[in-house]
Amino acid sequence: MDGVGISDTAAGHSYIGDKNSYLSQLRQIEEQVRGVHRMVQNETYCIDVLAEVSAMAMALEAVSLGLLDDHLAHCVAGAAAASGLEAAELKVKEASDAIARLVRS
Amino acid sequence: MDGVGISDTAAGHSYIGDKNSYLSQLRQIEEQVRGVHRMVQNETYCIDVLAEVSAMAMALEAVSLGLLDDHLAHCVAGAAAASGLEAAELKVKEASDAIARLVRS
Amino acid sequence: MDGVGISDTAAGHSYIGDKNSYLSQLRQIEEQVRGVHRMVQNETYCIDVLAEVSAMAMALEAVSLGLLDDHLAHCVAGAAAASGLEAAELKVKEASDAIARLVRS
Amino acid sequence: MDGVGISDTAAGHSYIGDKNSYLSQLRQIEEQVRGVHRMVQNETYCIDVLAEVSAMAMALEAVSLGLLDDHLAHCVAGAAAASGLEAAELKVKEASDAIARLVRS
Numbered sequence: 421m422d423g424v425g426i427s428d429t430a431a432g433h434s435y436i437g438d439k440n441s442y443l444s445q446l447r448q449i450e451e452q453v454r455g456v457h458r459m460v461q462n463e464t465y466c467i468d469v470l471a472e473v474s475a476m477a478m479a480l481e482a483v484s485l486g487l488l489d490d491h492l493a494h495c496v497a498g499a500a501a502a503s504g505l506e507a508a509e510l511k512v513k514e515a516s517d518a519i520a521r522l523v524r525s
Numbered sequence: 526m527d528g529v530g531i532s533d534t535a536a537g538h539s540y541i542g543d544k545n546s547y548l549s550q551l552r553q554i555e556e557q558v559r560g561v562h563r564m565v566q567n568e569t570y571c572i573d574v575l576a577e578v579s580a581m582a583m584a585l586e587a588v589s590l591g592l593l594d595d596h597l598a599h600c601v602a603g604a605a606a607a608s609g610l611e612a613a614e615l616k617v618k619e620a621s622d623a624i625a626r627l628v629r630s
Numbered sequence: 631m632d633g634v635g636i637s638d639t640a641a642g643h644s645y646i647g648d649k650n651s652y653l654s655q656l657r658q659i660e661e662q663v664r665g666v667h668r669m670v671q672n673e674t675y676c677i678d679v680l681a682e683v684s685a686m687a688m689a690l691e692a693v694s695l696g697l698l699d700d701h702l703a704h705c706v707a708g709a710a711a712a713s714g715l716e717a718a719e720l721k722v723k724e725a726s727d728a729i730a731r732l733v734r735s
Numbered sequence: 736m737d738g739v740g741i742s743d744t745a746a747g748h749s750y751i752g753d754k755n756s757y758l759s760q761l762r763q764i765e766e767q768v769r770g771v772h773r774m775v776q777n778e779t780y781c782i783d784v785l786a787e788v789s790a791m792a793m794a795l796e797a798v799s800l801g802l803l804d805d806h807l808a809h810c811v812a813g814a815a816a817a818s819g820l821e822a823a824e825l826k827v828k829e830a831s832d833a834i835a836r837l838v839r840s
Binding site: 439446447454457460461466475477514517518522 | 544547548551552554555558559561565566568571572574575576578579580581582583585586588589592593595596600619620623626627630
Protein backbone atom coordinates (compact mmCIF):
# COMPACT_ATOMS: atom_id res chain seq x y z
CA MET A 421 0.00 0.00 0.00
CA ASP A 422 2.91 2.32 0.78
CA GLY A 423 4.63 1.09 -2.36
CA VAL A 424 3.54 4.10 -4.37
CA GLY A 425 6.21 6.64 -4.58
CA ILE A 426 8.59 8.32 -6.86
CA SER A 427 9.45 5.17 -8.75
CA ASP A 428 5.81 4.55 -9.57
CA THR A 429 5.11 7.95 -10.96
CA ALA A 430 8.40 7.71 -12.77
CA ALA A 431 7.24 4.41 -14.23
CA GLY A 432 4.37 6.40 -15.72
CA HIS A 433 1.45 4.73 -14.03
CA SER A 434 -0.68 5.35 -11.03
CA TYR A 435 -4.22 4.45 -10.25
CA ILE A 436 -3.95 5.11 -6.56
CA GLY A 437 -6.92 7.46 -6.57
CA ASP A 438 -9.39 4.71 -7.32
CA LYS A 439 -7.44 1.87 -5.75
CA ASN A 440 -9.82 1.33 -2.86
CA SER A 441 -12.78 1.47 -5.16
CA TYR A 442 -11.23 -1.18 -7.43
CA LEU A 443 -10.37 -3.37 -4.47
CA SER A 444 -13.91 -3.20 -3.17
CA GLN A 445 -15.38 -3.90 -6.62
CA LEU A 446 -13.11 -6.94 -6.87
CA ARG A 447 -14.16 -8.17 -3.44
CA GLN A 448 -17.77 -7.97 -4.59
CA ILE A 449 -16.96 -9.88 -7.76
CA GLU A 450 -15.25 -12.54 -5.65
CA GLU A 451 -18.45 -12.78 -3.60
CA GLN A 452 -20.43 -13.12 -6.82
CA VAL A 453 -18.23 -15.98 -8.09
CA ARG A 454 -18.72 -17.77 -4.80
CA GLY A 455 -22.47 -17.16 -5.13
CA VAL A 456 -22.49 -18.68 -8.62
CA HIS A 457 -20.45 -21.62 -7.33
CA ARG A 458 -23.07 -22.19 -4.63
CA MET A 459 -25.88 -21.91 -7.21
CA VAL A 460 -24.29 -24.58 -9.42
CA GLN A 461 -23.60 -26.73 -6.34
CA ASN A 462 -27.30 -26.51 -5.46
CA GLU A 463 -28.32 -27.03 -9.07
CA THR A 464 -30.16 -23.75 -9.32
CA TYR A 465 -32.10 -23.30 -12.55
CA CYS A 466 -29.60 -22.50 -15.37
CA ILE A 467 -31.35 -19.30 -16.39
CA ASP A 468 -30.97 -17.90 -12.88
CA VAL A 469 -27.30 -18.92 -12.80
CA LEU A 470 -26.82 -17.26 -16.20
CA ALA A 471 -28.41 -14.03 -14.95
CA GLU A 472 -25.93 -13.94 -12.09
CA VAL A 473 -22.99 -14.71 -14.39
CA SER A 474 -24.08 -11.87 -16.70
CA ALA A 475 -24.26 -9.49 -13.73
CA MET A 476 -20.74 -10.58 -12.79
CA ALA A 477 -19.51 -10.03 -16.34
CA MET A 478 -20.94 -6.49 -16.23
CA ALA A 479 -19.22 -5.81 -12.90
CA LEU A 480 -15.95 -7.07 -14.36
CA GLU A 481 -16.44 -4.89 -17.42
CA ALA A 482 -16.87 -1.86 -15.18
CA VAL A 483 -13.51 -2.63 -13.58
CA SER A 484 -11.88 -2.95 -17.02
CA LEU A 485 -13.37 0.30 -18.29
CA GLY A 486 -12.25 2.08 -15.13
CA LEU A 487 -8.69 0.77 -15.41
CA LEU A 488 -8.58 1.68 -19.08
CA ASP A 489 -9.84 5.18 -18.41
CA ASP A 490 -7.21 5.65 -15.69
CA HIS A 491 -4.59 4.30 -18.02
CA LEU A 492 -5.49 6.70 -20.83
CA ALA A 493 -5.64 9.65 -18.47
CA HIS A 494 -2.43 8.91 -16.61
CA CYS A 495 -0.15 6.78 -18.72
CA VAL A 496 -1.01 7.58 -22.32
CA ALA A 497 -1.76 11.28 -21.95
CA GLY A 498 0.91 11.48 -19.26
CA ALA A 499 3.64 10.09 -21.50
CA ALA A 500 2.57 12.40 -24.32
CA ALA A 501 2.51 15.47 -22.07
CA ALA A 502 5.86 14.64 -20.50
CA SER A 503 7.82 13.37 -23.47
CA GLY A 504 5.96 14.11 -26.67
CA LEU A 505 3.89 12.20 -29.16
CA GLU A 506 6.52 9.72 -30.24
CA ALA A 507 7.27 8.72 -26.68
CA ALA A 508 3.56 8.03 -26.22
CA GLU A 509 3.38 5.71 -29.21
CA LEU A 510 4.17 2.54 -27.27
CA LYS A 511 1.62 3.48 -24.62
CA VAL A 512 -1.02 4.01 -27.29
CA LYS A 513 -0.17 0.66 -28.88
CA GLU A 514 -0.49 -1.08 -25.50
CA ALA A 515 -3.79 0.64 -24.78
CA SER A 516 -5.19 -0.25 -28.21
CA ASP A 517 -4.23 -3.88 -27.73
CA ALA A 518 -5.91 -3.90 -24.33
CA ILE A 519 -9.05 -2.36 -25.81
CA ALA A 520 -9.11 -4.98 -28.56
CA ARG A 521 -8.80 -7.77 -25.97
CA LEU A 522 -11.55 -6.17 -23.90
CA VAL A 523 -13.90 -5.79 -26.85
CA ARG A 524 -13.34 -9.40 -27.86
CA SER A 525 -13.63 -10.85 -24.35
CA MET B 526 -35.57 -38.83 -22.58
CA ASP B 527 -35.85 -41.23 -19.69
CA GLY B 528 -32.43 -40.19 -18.47
CA VAL B 529 -33.91 -37.24 -16.65
CA GLY B 530 -34.61 -38.13 -13.04
CA ILE B 531 -37.85 -37.28 -11.31
CA SER B 532 -36.34 -34.60 -9.12
CA ASP B 533 -34.73 -33.05 -12.17
CA THR B 534 -37.84 -32.79 -14.22
CA ALA B 535 -39.59 -31.51 -11.15
CA ALA B 536 -37.00 -28.76 -10.92
CA GLY B 537 -37.21 -28.40 -14.68
CA HIS B 538 -33.50 -28.57 -15.40
CA SER B 539 -30.41 -30.68 -15.17
CA TYR B 540 -26.79 -29.87 -15.73
CA ILE B 541 -25.51 -32.49 -13.39
CA GLY B 542 -23.31 -34.04 -16.06
CA ASP B 543 -21.01 -31.06 -16.23
CA LYS B 544 -21.50 -29.95 -12.66
CA ASN B 545 -18.00 -30.81 -11.48
CA SER B 546 -16.50 -29.16 -14.51
CA TYR B 547 -18.48 -25.94 -13.83
CA LEU B 548 -17.51 -26.01 -10.17
CA SER B 549 -13.86 -26.35 -11.02
CA GLN B 550 -14.04 -23.58 -13.65
CA LEU B 551 -15.67 -21.33 -11.06
CA ARG B 552 -12.97 -22.13 -8.49
CA GLN B 553 -10.36 -21.09 -11.06
CA ILE B 554 -12.24 -17.85 -11.76
CA GLU B 555 -12.36 -17.18 -8.03
CA GLU B 556 -8.56 -17.65 -7.97
CA GLN B 557 -8.28 -15.23 -10.88
CA VAL B 558 -10.35 -12.56 -9.09
CA ARG B 559 -8.10 -12.90 -6.08
CA GLY B 560 -5.08 -12.62 -8.36
CA VAL B 561 -6.44 -9.41 -9.88
CA HIS B 562 -7.17 -8.10 -6.39
CA ARG B 563 -3.54 -8.74 -5.44
CA MET B 564 -2.35 -7.06 -8.64
CA VAL B 565 -4.33 -3.91 -7.89
CA GLN B 566 -3.18 -4.05 -4.27
CA ASN B 567 0.43 -4.16 -5.47
CA GLU B 568 -0.26 -1.51 -8.10
CA THR B 569 0.72 -3.72 -10.99
CA TYR B 570 0.86 -1.91 -14.32
CA CYS B 571 -2.74 -1.33 -15.54
CA ILE B 572 -2.17 -3.05 -18.86
CA ASP B 573 -1.11 -6.26 -17.08
CA VAL B 574 -4.13 -6.06 -14.79
CA LEU B 575 -6.36 -5.54 -17.82
CA ALA B 576 -4.89 -8.61 -19.55
CA GLU B 577 -5.76 -10.69 -16.50
CA VAL B 578 -9.27 -9.23 -16.28
CA SER B 579 -9.83 -10.04 -19.97
CA ALA B 580 -8.67 -13.62 -19.39
CA MET B 581 -11.13 -13.82 -16.52
CA ALA B 582 -13.93 -12.45 -18.67
CA MET B 583 -13.18 -15.13 -21.27
CA ALA B 584 -13.28 -17.85 -18.60
CA LEU B 585 -16.60 -16.51 -17.38
CA GLU B 586 -17.93 -16.45 -20.93
CA ALA B 587 -16.98 -20.11 -21.32
CA VAL B 588 -19.08 -20.93 -18.24
CA SER B 589 -22.04 -18.96 -19.66
CA LEU B 590 -21.81 -20.63 -23.05
CA GLY B 591 -21.63 -24.03 -21.40
CA LEU B 592 -24.66 -23.37 -19.21
CA LEU B 593 -26.60 -22.04 -22.17
CA ASP B 594 -25.74 -25.04 -24.29
CA ASP B 595 -26.87 -27.37 -21.49
CA HIS B 596 -30.03 -25.36 -21.10
CA LEU B 597 -30.88 -25.55 -24.80
CA ALA B 598 -30.13 -29.27 -24.93
CA HIS B 599 -31.98 -30.22 -21.75
CA CYS B 600 -34.61 -27.65 -20.93
CA VAL B 601 -35.63 -26.10 -24.25
CA ALA B 602 -35.39 -29.19 -26.44
CA GLY B 603 -36.54 -31.30 -23.48
CA ALA B 604 -39.73 -29.31 -22.97
CA ALA B 605 -40.46 -29.40 -26.71
CA ALA B 606 -39.85 -33.14 -26.94
CA ALA B 607 -41.91 -33.88 -23.84
CA SER B 608 -44.80 -31.47 -24.23
CA GLY B 609 -44.72 -29.96 -27.70
CA LEU B 610 -43.78 -26.68 -29.30
CA GLU B 611 -46.17 -24.45 -27.41
CA ALA B 612 -45.04 -25.79 -24.08
CA ALA B 613 -41.47 -24.93 -25.07
CA GLU B 614 -42.34 -21.32 -25.86
CA LEU B 615 -41.65 -19.99 -22.39
CA LYS B 616 -38.33 -21.87 -22.29
CA VAL B 617 -37.33 -20.37 -25.64
CA LYS B 618 -38.26 -16.89 -24.43
CA GLU B 619 -36.18 -17.37 -21.27
CA ALA B 620 -33.24 -18.68 -23.28
CA SER B 621 -33.44 -15.80 -25.75
CA ASP B 622 -33.48 -13.27 -22.93
CA ALA B 623 -30.45 -14.95 -21.35
CA ILE B 624 -28.63 -14.87 -24.70
CA ALA B 625 -29.41 -11.16 -25.11
CA ARG B 626 -28.07 -10.43 -21.63
CA LEU B 627 -24.97 -12.49 -22.37
CA VAL B 628 -24.33 -10.75 -25.69
CA ARG B 629 -24.71 -7.34 -24.07
CA SER B 630 -22.62 -8.10 -20.99
CA MET C 631 -40.16 -14.98 -51.98
CA ASP C 632 -42.09 -17.87 -53.42
CA GLY C 633 -39.32 -20.23 -52.36
CA VAL C 634 -41.05 -21.19 -49.15
CA GLY C 635 -42.93 -24.35 -49.46
CA ILE C 636 -43.13 -27.81 -48.23
CA SER C 637 -39.41 -28.43 -48.51
CA ASP C 638 -38.68 -25.44 -46.32
CA THR C 639 -40.92 -26.41 -43.50
CA ALA C 640 -39.68 -29.94 -43.95
CA ALA C 641 -36.14 -28.61 -43.66
CA GLY C 642 -37.17 -27.39 -40.23
CA HIS C 643 -36.70 -23.68 -40.61
CA SER C 644 -38.90 -20.74 -41.31
CA TYR C 645 -38.62 -17.14 -40.31
CA ILE C 646 -41.17 -15.92 -42.74
CA GLY C 647 -43.17 -14.20 -40.01
CA ASP C 648 -40.52 -11.60 -39.36
CA LYS C 649 -39.02 -11.56 -42.82
CA ASN C 650 -40.19 -8.08 -43.74
CA SER C 651 -39.06 -6.73 -40.43
CA TYR C 652 -35.56 -8.25 -40.95
CA LEU C 653 -35.40 -6.90 -44.49
CA SER C 654 -36.28 -3.41 -43.32
CA GLN C 655 -33.80 -3.56 -40.44
CA LEU C 656 -31.10 -4.61 -42.91
CA ARG C 657 -32.00 -1.77 -45.27
CA GLN C 658 -31.55 0.64 -42.38
CA ILE C 659 -28.19 -0.88 -41.51
CA GLU C 660 -27.14 -0.51 -45.14
CA GLU C 661 -28.10 3.18 -44.89
CA GLN C 662 -26.04 3.43 -41.70
CA VAL C 663 -22.95 1.91 -43.38
CA ARG C 664 -23.30 4.40 -46.19
CA GLY C 665 -23.64 7.18 -43.62
CA VAL C 666 -20.44 6.07 -41.88
CA HIS C 667 -18.70 5.88 -45.25
CA ARG C 668 -19.73 9.49 -45.90
CA MET C 669 -18.54 10.53 -42.45
CA VAL C 670 -15.09 9.04 -43.04
CA GLN C 671 -15.01 10.56 -46.53
CA ASN C 672 -15.72 13.97 -44.99
CA GLU C 673 -13.27 13.32 -42.17
CA THR C 674 -15.88 13.69 -39.47
CA TYR C 675 -14.46 13.69 -35.95
CA CYS C 676 -13.55 10.08 -35.02
CA ILE C 677 -15.64 10.06 -31.87
CA ASP C 678 -18.76 10.91 -33.87
CA VAL C 679 -17.94 8.21 -36.43
CA LEU C 680 -17.44 5.74 -33.57
CA ALA C 681 -20.81 6.62 -32.06
CA GLU C 682 -22.46 5.84 -35.40
CA VAL C 683 -20.53 2.58 -35.78
CA SER C 684 -21.61 1.53 -32.27
CA ALA C 685 -25.24 2.30 -33.14
CA MET C 686 -24.84 0.16 -36.24
CA ALA C 687 -23.32 -2.67 -34.22
CA MET C 688 -26.32 -2.54 -31.88
CA ALA C 689 -28.73 -2.66 -34.82
CA LEU C 690 -26.85 -5.65 -36.20
CA GLU C 691 -26.96 -7.33 -32.82
CA ALA C 692 -30.74 -6.88 -32.74
CA VAL C 693 -30.95 -8.72 -36.08
CA SER C 694 -28.78 -11.54 -34.74
CA LEU C 695 -30.77 -11.90 -31.54
CA GLY C 696 -34.00 -11.96 -33.53
CA LEU C 697 -32.74 -14.63 -35.92
CA LEU C 698 -31.46 -16.69 -33.03
CA ASP C 699 -34.74 -16.43 -31.16
CA ASP C 700 -36.62 -17.52 -34.30
CA HIS C 701 -34.19 -20.36 -34.75
CA LEU C 702 -34.62 -21.62 -31.21
CA ALA C 703 -38.40 -21.36 -31.41
CA HIS C 704 -38.79 -22.94 -34.82
CA CYS C 705 -35.83 -25.14 -35.59
CA VAL C 706 -34.50 -26.32 -32.25
CA ALA C 707 -37.79 -26.68 -30.39
CA GLY C 708 -39.43 -27.75 -33.66
CA ALA C 709 -37.01 -30.61 -34.24
CA ALA C 710 -37.37 -31.73 -30.64
CA ALA C 711 -41.17 -31.61 -30.75
CA ALA C 712 -41.32 -33.42 -34.09
CA SER C 713 -38.61 -36.02 -33.71
CA GLY C 714 -37.47 -36.16 -30.10
CA LEU C 715 -34.51 -34.98 -28.10
CA GLU C 716 -31.83 -36.88 -29.95
CA ALA C 717 -32.96 -35.55 -33.31
CA ALA C 718 -32.67 -32.04 -31.89
CA GLU C 719 -29.07 -32.55 -30.79
CA LEU C 720 -27.53 -31.31 -34.02
CA LYS C 721 -29.80 -28.26 -34.01
CA VAL C 722 -28.78 -27.47 -30.43
CA LYS C 723 -25.10 -27.84 -31.36
CA GLU C 724 -25.53 -25.49 -34.33
CA ALA C 725 -27.39 -22.96 -32.21
CA SER C 726 -24.75 -23.09 -29.45
CA ASP C 727 -22.00 -22.52 -31.99
CA ALA C 728 -23.89 -19.57 -33.44
CA ILE C 729 -24.37 -18.12 -29.94
CA ALA C 730 -20.66 -18.50 -29.20
CA ARG C 731 -19.77 -16.69 -32.45
CA LEU C 732 -22.26 -13.98 -31.62
CA VAL C 733 -20.96 -13.48 -28.09
CA ARG C 734 -17.40 -13.29 -29.37
CA SER C 735 -18.12 -10.98 -32.30
CA MET D 736 4.40 17.30 -33.26
CA ASP D 737 4.75 19.62 -36.21
CA GLY D 738 3.42 16.93 -38.52
CA VAL D 739 -0.16 17.98 -37.87
CA GLY D 740 -1.26 20.37 -40.59
CA ILE D 741 -3.15 23.56 -39.94
CA SER D 742 -6.43 22.27 -41.33
CA ASP D 743 -6.13 19.14 -39.25
CA THR D 744 -5.62 20.83 -35.95
CA ALA D 745 -8.43 23.17 -36.87
CA ALA D 746 -10.68 20.18 -37.36
CA GLY D 747 -9.20 18.68 -34.19
CA HIS D 748 -8.49 15.26 -35.67
CA SER D 749 -6.82 13.39 -38.46
CA TYR D 750 -7.14 9.87 -39.72
CA ILE D 751 -6.28 10.72 -43.24
CA GLY D 752 -3.49 8.15 -43.36
CA ASP D 753 -5.87 5.24 -43.13
CA LYS D 754 -8.80 6.92 -44.81
CA ASN D 755 -8.72 4.82 -47.95
CA SER D 756 -8.41 1.66 -45.94
CA TYR D 757 -11.46 2.63 -43.83
CA LEU D 758 -13.43 3.52 -46.95
CA SER D 759 -12.66 0.18 -48.53
CA GLN D 760 -13.51 -1.72 -45.33
CA LEU D 761 -16.82 0.11 -45.20
CA ARG D 762 -17.55 -0.69 -48.84
CA GLN D 763 -16.99 -4.37 -48.02
CA ILE D 764 -19.30 -4.15 -45.03
CA GLU D 765 -21.95 -2.55 -47.24
CA GLU D 766 -21.56 -5.52 -49.59
CA GLN D 767 -21.95 -7.86 -46.63
CA VAL D 768 -25.18 -6.17 -45.49
CA ARG D 769 -26.55 -6.53 -48.98
CA GLY D 770 -25.50 -10.17 -48.95
CA VAL D 771 -27.33 -10.76 -45.67
CA HIS D 772 -30.37 -8.96 -47.07
CA ARG D 773 -30.34 -11.33 -50.04
CA MET D 774 -29.94 -14.33 -47.73
CA VAL D 775 -33.01 -13.33 -45.70
CA GLN D 776 -34.89 -12.57 -48.91
CA ASN D 777 -34.11 -16.10 -50.13
CA GLU D 778 -34.85 -17.56 -46.72
CA THR D 779 -31.42 -19.01 -46.28
CA TYR D 780 -31.06 -21.22 -43.21
CA CYS D 781 -30.88 -18.97 -40.09
CA ILE D 782 -27.59 -20.43 -38.90
CA ASP D 783 -25.91 -19.50 -42.19
CA VAL D 784 -27.37 -16.00 -42.03
CA LEU D 785 -26.13 -15.70 -38.44
CA ALA D 786 -22.62 -16.74 -39.46
CA GLU D 787 -22.58 -13.97 -42.05
CA VAL D 788 -23.93 -11.42 -39.58
CA SER D 789 -21.22 -12.40 -37.08
CA ALA D 790 -18.56 -11.96 -39.77
CA MET D 791 -19.99 -8.52 -40.49
CA ALA D 792 -19.97 -7.62 -36.81
CA MET D 793 -16.27 -8.59 -36.66
CA ALA D 794 -15.50 -6.44 -39.70
CA LEU D 795 -17.32 -3.54 -38.09
CA GLU D 796 -15.41 -4.08 -34.87
CA ALA D 797 -12.15 -3.90 -36.80
CA VAL D 798 -13.19 -0.49 -38.13
CA SER D 799 -14.05 0.70 -34.62
CA LEU D 800 -10.78 -0.52 -33.15
CA GLY D 801 -8.87 1.16 -35.96
CA LEU D 802 -10.66 4.48 -35.49
CA LEU D 803 -10.13 4.30 -31.76
CA ASP D 804 -6.43 3.56 -32.15
CA ASP D 805 -6.07 6.52 -34.52
CA HIS D 806 -7.97 8.68 -32.11
CA LEU D 807 -5.78 7.76 -29.16
CA ALA D 808 -2.61 8.26 -31.19
CA HIS D 809 -3.60 11.53 -32.79
CA CYS D 810 -6.21 13.28 -30.73
CA VAL D 811 -5.66 12.12 -27.15
CA ALA D 812 -1.86 11.88 -27.17
CA GLY D 813 -1.76 14.87 -29.55
CA ALA D 814 -3.72 17.10 -27.22
CA ALA D 815 -1.57 16.04 -24.27
CA ALA D 816 1.67 16.60 -26.16
CA ALA D 817 0.56 19.97 -27.49
CA SER D 818 -1.25 21.43 -24.51
CA GLY D 819 -0.58 19.32 -21.43
CA LEU D 820 -2.41 16.76 -19.36
CA GLU D 821 -5.33 18.92 -18.32
CA ALA D 822 -6.07 19.92 -21.89
CA ALA D 823 -6.21 16.23 -22.79
CA GLU D 824 -8.77 15.46 -20.11
CA LEU D 825 -11.80 16.06 -22.30
CA LYS D 826 -10.27 13.94 -25.07
CA VAL D 827 -9.65 11.10 -22.61
CA LYS D 828 -13.23 11.36 -21.35
CA GLU D 829 -14.57 11.22 -24.92
CA ALA D 830 -12.36 8.25 -25.75
CA SER D 831 -13.37 6.39 -22.60
CA ASP D 832 -17.03 6.93 -23.39
CA ALA D 833 -16.50 5.65 -26.93
CA ILE D 834 -14.69 2.58 -25.58
CA ALA D 835 -17.55 1.88 -23.16
CA ARG D 836 -20.10 2.13 -25.99
CA LEU D 837 -17.94 -0.14 -28.12
CA VAL D 838 -17.54 -2.74 -25.39
CA ARG D 839 -21.27 -2.73 -24.75
CA SER D 840 -22.31 -2.84 -28.39
